[in-house]
């Protein structure tokens with residue numbers, strides 16, 4: 001990076017940090033994008049004059065609200081709800097809702113910011129947004145979760161709509177929570193529309209939406225592996241997380257011939273030296289999605305597996321690593337272990353799971369590495385396909401949806417190659433995804449005037 005560009009990045013970041021103090025995840029996400037796109041912006045001075053980057057980092061709107069609810073004993077609780085409507089240059093705001101005790105404004109803004117570029121990469125007409133609450137569904141009864149979702153939606157419904165803002169799931173929000181929120185939306189607005197995605201199949205949902213993020217990450221990984229003449233067949237894969245994304249990434253990698261040996265939650269990880277099977281993945285789905293248990297219970301069912309309390313899976317020898325839990329779950333020490341153990345590919349299923357220091361090490365060692373905004377875009381892309389099916393009042397077969405998903409992931413991979421190939425031939429997927437995602441949003445903003 002030349003001196004002028006470096007100065008631009010440095011002064012932009014110090015202003016951003018001064019204006020948004022303490023929002024460390026948001027700073028991290030902006031810096032990563034800015035470092036990729038700054039040389040592009042500097043070479044197109046009208047983008048500098050139009051202050052596109054200054055506008056892109058400022059949410060169009062942030063909604064923060066009180067969410068009061070009562071537990072099963074009648075005690076009152078108050079949580080905080082958020083919706084960050086980041087950018088609508090390419091379409092209605094689109095992005096998930098996260099229910100997790102760690103949720104704060106910084107996490108909401110980083111996710112909404114990432115979502116803007118991810119949605120642009122999908123090629124579908126979707127702007128970027130994200131929402132959530134510091135409410136944790138863990139340990140709550142179905143009735144408590146329902147009352148919380150109803151209270152959350154009572155406020156949120158004033159700000160969303162099928163042509164305005166279309167939420168979906170994320171951490172802590174799956175089919176059950178989307179159902180309760182959809183029910184309340186429908187009751188208050190008296191309309192049956194596709195305002196949420198991730199809906200049940202009988203009431204407007206799309207086939208393959210639950211599987212799409214994990215499956216899409218594996219399709220993206222297939223394209224990455226192909227650049228080195230490799231496939232999943234016979235590779236050992238470590239997956240973190242055990243929720244929606246992790247379950248389906250593990251399932252698809254296994255179906256493509258890999259031996260998938262780990263899953264985790266925030267308490268620890270399990271290592272199954274024999275690799276997962278369809279039956280074992282079904283056990284995990286039932287454990288996590290129906291019984292809402294912890295991943296350590298896996299070893300009671302399959303005693304040849306081991307549970308490692310308070311550890312992450314990155315010390316396990318593998319060829320391919322797929323972080324599918326949460327932000328900053330793979331740090332420099334983890335990256336060193338992966339590299340030392342011969343891992344040659346890191347595919348992000350989660351949003352921003354790899355720290356900047358770890359990314360530098362992984363890219364420095366020339367591993368294949370894809371950022372979440374490229375490799376996990378299959379989830380929101382299939383949400384986009386759900387919106388299309390809702391609009392035309394049709395229901396596509398899983399083969400049709402899968403074909404679209406395959407094409408979208410392959411197109412995103414092509415875009416990364418186009419904008420991310422370095423002089424030595426190394427594909428810098430971070431640079432490629434950021435520039436490709438940015439160009440469309442920036443041009444649309446320029447076209448639409450100063451709004």
Ligand code: NDP
Pocket residue numbers: 100102169170171172173174213241242243244245246264265266267324325326327329349350351376377379380
């Ligand atoms: P789920 O709630 O289904 O699963 C989350 C998993 O991550 C759980 O195993 C959870 O463990 C673990 N986890 C959550 N927080 C932490 C933490 N602080 N430390 C360690 N582990 C943690 O969520 P999803 O699978 O939907 O989401 C996983 C990731 O994928 C997130 O980054 C999300 O933003 C991203 N993503 C999701 C998409 C989707 O369609 N659902 C689309 C694109 C990206 P525990 O039970 O202990 O909390």
Ligand code: 2IT
Pocket residue numbers: 094095096097115118166167168169170197351376377379380381383
């Ligand atoms: O991070 C993400 O892309 C998601 N949680 C999915 C969003 C969506 O609207 O399907």
